[in-house]
Amino acid sequence: MELERIGALAQDSDRKVLLYVLDGLGGLPMEPGGPTELEAASTPNMDELVRAGSCGLHEPVAPGVTPGSGPGHLALFGYDPLRYETGRGVLSALGIEFPLERSDVAARGNFCTLDADGLVTDRRAGRISTEEAAPLAEALDAIELDGAQAFVRHVKEHRFMLVIRPDVATGADLADTDPGLTGVAPAPVRALTPGAQPTEKLVQAWLDAANGVLAGHPHANAALLRGFSSRPDWPSFQDVFGMRPFGAAAYPMYRGVARLVGMQAVAVPEDPESLVGELKRRIDEFDFFFLHYKPPDKAGEDGDFDQKVAYIEAADRIVPDLLGAGADIVIITGDHSTPALLRSHSWHPVPFLIYGGAARSEPAQRFGESACALGSMGLRRGRDLMPLAAARAGRLAKFGA
Amino acid sequence: MELERIGALAQDSDRKVLLYVLDGLGGLPMEPGGPTELEAASTPNMDELVRAGSCGLHEPVAPGVTPGSGPGHLALFGYDPLRYETGRGVLSALGIEFPLERSDVAARGNFCTLDADGLVTDRRAGRISTEEAAPLAEALDAIELDGAQAFVRHVKEHRFMLVIRPDVATGADLADTDPGLTGVAPAPVRALTPGAQPTEKLVQAWLDAANGVLAGHPHANAALLRGFSSRPDWPSFQDVFGMRPFGAAAYPMYRGVARLVGMQAVAVPEDPESLVGELKRRIDEFDFFFLHYKPPDKAGEDGDFDQKVAYIEAADRIVPDLLGAGADIVIITGDHSTPALLRSHSWHPVPFLIYGGAARSEPAQRFGESACALGSMGLRRGRDLMPLAAARAGRLAKFGA
Numbered sequence: 043m044e045l046e047r048i049g050a051l052a053q054d055s056d057r058k059v060l061l062y063v064l065d066g067l068g069g070l071p072m073e074p075g076g077p078t079e080l081e082a083a084s085t086p087n088m089d090e091l092v093r094a095g096s097c098g099l100h101e102p103v104a105p106g107v108t109p110g111s112g113p114g115h116l117a118l119f120g121y122d123p124l125r126y127e128t129g130r131g132v133l134s135a136l137g138i139e140f141p142l143e144r145s146d147v148a149a150r151g152n153f154c155t156l157d158a159d160g161l162v163t164d165r166r167a168g169r170i171s172t173e174e175a176a177p178l179a180e181a182l183d184a185i186e187l188d189g190a191q192a193f194v195r196h197v198k199e200h201r202f203m204l205v206i207r208p209d210v211a212t213g214a215d216l217a218d219t220d221p222g223l224t225g226v227a228p229a230p231v232r233a234l235t236p237g238a239q240p241t242e243k244l245v246q247a248w249l250d251a252a253n254g255v256l257a258g259h260p261h262a263n264a265a266l267l268r269g270f271s272s273r274p275d276w277p278s279f280q281d282v283f284g285m286r287p288f289g290a291a292a293y294p295m296y297r298g299v300a301r302l303v304g305m306q307a308v309a310v311p312e313d314p315e316s317l318v319g320e321l322k323r324r325i326d327e328f329d330f331f332f333l334h335y336k337p338p339d340k341a342g343e344d345g346d347f348d349q350k351v352a353y354i355e356a357a358d359r360i361v362p363d364l365l366g367a368g369a370d371i372v373i374i375t376g377d378h379s380t381p382a383l384l385r386s387h388s389w390h391p392v393p394f395l396i397y398g399g400a401a402r403s404e405p406a407q408r409f410g411e412s413a414c415a416l417g418s419m420g421l422r423r424g425r426d427l428m429p430l431a432a433a434r435a436g437r438l439a440k441f442g443a
Numbered sequence: 444m445e446l447e448r449i450g451a452l453a454q455d456s457d458r459k460v461l462l463y464v465l466d467g468l469g470g471l472p473m474e475p476g477g478p479t480e481l482e483a484a485s486t487p488n489m490d491e492l493v494r495a496g497s498c499g500l501h502e503p504v505a506p507g508v509t510p511g512s513g514p515g516h517l518a519l520f521g522y523d524p525l526r527y528e529t530g531r532g533v534l535s536a537l538g539i540e541f542p543l544e545r546s547d548v549a550a551r552g553n554f555c556t557l558d559a560d561g562l563v564t565d566r567r568a569g570r571i572s573t574e575e576a577a578p579l580a581e582a583l584d585a586i587e588l589d590g591a592q593a594f595v596r597h598v599k600e601h602r603f604m605l606v607i608r609p610d611v612a613t614g615a616d617l618a619d620t621d622p623g624l625t626g627v628a629p630a631p632v633r634a635l636t637p638g639a640q641p642t643e644k645l646v647q648a649w650l651d652a653a654n655g656v657l658a659g660h661p662h663a664n665a666a667l668l669r670g671f672s673s674r675p676d677w678p679s680f681q682d683v684f685g686m687r688p689f690g691a692a693a694y695p696m697y698r699g700v701a702r703l704v705g706m707q708a709v710a711v712p713e714d715p716e717s718l719v720g721e722l723k724r725r726i727d728e729f730d731f732f733f734l735h736y737k738p739p740d741k742a743g744e745d746g747d748f749d750q751k752v753a754y755i756e757a758a759d760r761i762v763p764d765l766l767g768a769g770a771d772i773v774i775i776t777g778d779h780s781t782p783a784l785l786r787s788h789s790w791h792p793v794p795f796l797i798y799g800g801a802a803r804s805e806p807a808q809r810f811g812e813s814a815c816a817l818g819s820m821g822l823r824r825g826r827d828l829m830p831l832a833a834a835r836a837g838r839l840a841k842f843g844a
Binding site: 071074078099107110124127130381415416421 | 444448452495801802803804806817819821822823827829830831832833834839840841842843844
């Protein structure tokens with residue numbers, strides 16, 4: 043259902059909703075017939091919530107599609123990632139927690155190398171080191187423009203973020219200057235809509251200045267830009283679900299995505315106990331809580347099955363404390379699968395459980411991929427979890443008379 | 444997900460994908476509690492692929508909707524049949540493998556009978572025999588027009604295909620002249636859009652000439668036309684999935700649908716072994732293989748349960764050879780159900796299996812409707828099978844950062 047229609051049904055309730063995200067939770071057996079990471083883990087608390095609650099599988103974006111972290115989280119917040127897309131520039135800004143204003147135009151930048159004829163020889167400047175690139179980004183941050191402010195922040199290695207903050211709001215719809223291949227010149231700065239023509243002039247002026255600063259540098263003598271975008275103007279989570287939302291995450295990217303839908307988001311240490319502390323402190327002030335736990339995804343990306351199992355077990359141990367802190371309705375799931383077998387995100391459906399509120403009997407006896415495949419909630423799109431949890435919290439009114 | 448968005452994610456891989464279609468595969472028990480045709484069949488090879496792979500059910504078009512062969516196959520190719528519709532004229536041309544050019548306007552024709560007042564007395568000319576109708580179609584094929592070529596091909600009994608190939612491309616959006624009932628005059632030739640007005644004139648000229656040729660014939664003294672349409676301009680299968688596609692089918696209709704999405708398609712004898720030979724010959728030249736096996740559908744249409752069982756068993760015997768020929772990811776399914784009990788296509792979900800690539804444990808132990816209803820892949824739309832198979836082949840990149 044579209045967010046606007048959910049918003050029309052939202053009603054008040056005193057029940058608190060918790061979304062506890064175990065990043066990259068879904069997994070695969072290392073050998074045919076074996077358990078997944080979640081199935082190998084001892085998770086007595088989550089198993090208990092499954093038996094007393096409900097479980098199923100969700101696909102965050104679409105069948106067969108491997109989600110990035112941004113789309114995966116938007117789905118869990120109830121936003122269809124195919125409809126609510128963010129540009130790479132905005133994602134770069136989110137990833138370093140740059141405070142984007144509504145009129146800002148953000149781009150992802152690469153340091154690159156051009157030959158004497160101005161043709162790209164390396165789009166990533168030989169993956170220049172962070173040590174060497176950071177001072178270059180600082181030098182670019184000093185560039186001053188007429189009609190706008192310009193901000194540059196170093197991200198990592200050859201990557202930086204550019205934000206143009208125009209004195210008068212203007213469009214962000216510009217073509218990439220990164221040609222995507224070597225042996226050709228960078229593409230010209232070019233507005234794709236009439237409304238973006240003032241931005242084209244500003245970016246051209248910035249790029250001329252930047253290439254002047256970089257000229258003659260032996261490892262990075264030019265800059266490429268792509269993913270021009272502005273902070274999207276989406277319905278806020280609070281407008282949609284009628285809950286005051288709060289997020290806690292150790293990594294800036296996840297706080298950024300939470301803020302994109304209007305959540306108040308804070309940084310926390312990476313351990314699960316810190317998430318409990320944050321929930322306890324904020325329980326009266328907010329109605330919805332997004333707690334992000336990153337380690338299972340990192341272990342999956344490292345191909346470390348046993349470590350992922352251990353992180354899932356650590357995540358399980360705090361579950362009683364989360365309930366004790368006052369969470370009435372609890373969703374526990376991942377934003378995507380990250381099987382250690384594949385060492386990467388994958389398209390496989392993600393197990394989820396919803397606990398609290400009125401529920402039918404659950405045939406599944408534990409939290410795991412195979413059990414959830416036969417769980418009472420079925421196979422869902424990721425965006426459907428929030429309405430299902432909101433309903434259990436008594437926060438969605440009847441549709442029609 | 445829309446094809447355009449899948450196309451944006453397509454990436455290269457060396458894994459080959461095989462779609463083995465057992466036409467009309469899905470069935471029904473002949474009596475309550477009995478097995479379906481597939482469940483009655485001994486299919487050790489497909490059962491093994493289920494246990495080592497994954498299975499589920501798919502609905503080709505939408506819940507409760509009985510698919511025709513065209514929509515059923517488009518769904519299996521990844522094209523939502525509700526969005527990618529073909530006119531009946533184009534389907535007629537595909538069915539007889541007429542080489543449609545982009546500017547051709549095709550229509551389905553019926554021989555009919557009019558009374559002395561010009562009112563339709565039989566829309567199908569008493570289902571005139573093929574022997575009697577074929578020479579009439581040949582006579583109509585000789586009609587010459589100013590500003591266009593016209594082609595007539597006999598199809599079967601009262602059915603023929605008309606193609607107008609205008610010297611200057613023009614629209615195909617014309618109303619049917621077939622009134623759909625008797626006791627009234629044929630509807631006038633009428634353009635539904637300004638762009639189709641030149642076509643209206645051409646078709647009127649052709650119809651006047653045709654009715655002149657037929658006038659006085661005792662069993663078929665006029666022609667009715669419907670389903671005016673041109674070959675659709677859809678994204679090609681190769682653009683969407685990044686695979687060079689190849690199809691082999693004994694019947695022209697299926698080759699035609701394959702060509703509609705840009706596949707290279709060849710005729711093969713009807714036995715399963717010929718499909719293996721074709722796959723072996725083409726394995727290096729293409730990345731995707733559509734092999735079509737018609738007999739189960741024919742047996743279902745004949746109401747012959749045992750014959751359908753035997754055909755399914757024959758289809759099963761070549762499965763090891765298909766894998767041996769180099770298929771890495773294998774989909775085996777039908778384009779719709781054709782239960783012998785109903786002697787027709789039906790709306791019942793169709794069992795499917797996907798083998799190869801990273802998969803979770805599969806609770807189903809054999810290939811059959813009841814087992815697939817509890818299979819790990821769930822109940823899907825037909826169009827979702829291709830993205831799921833492409834993901835397993837490593838051919839879909841991550842969505843978003």
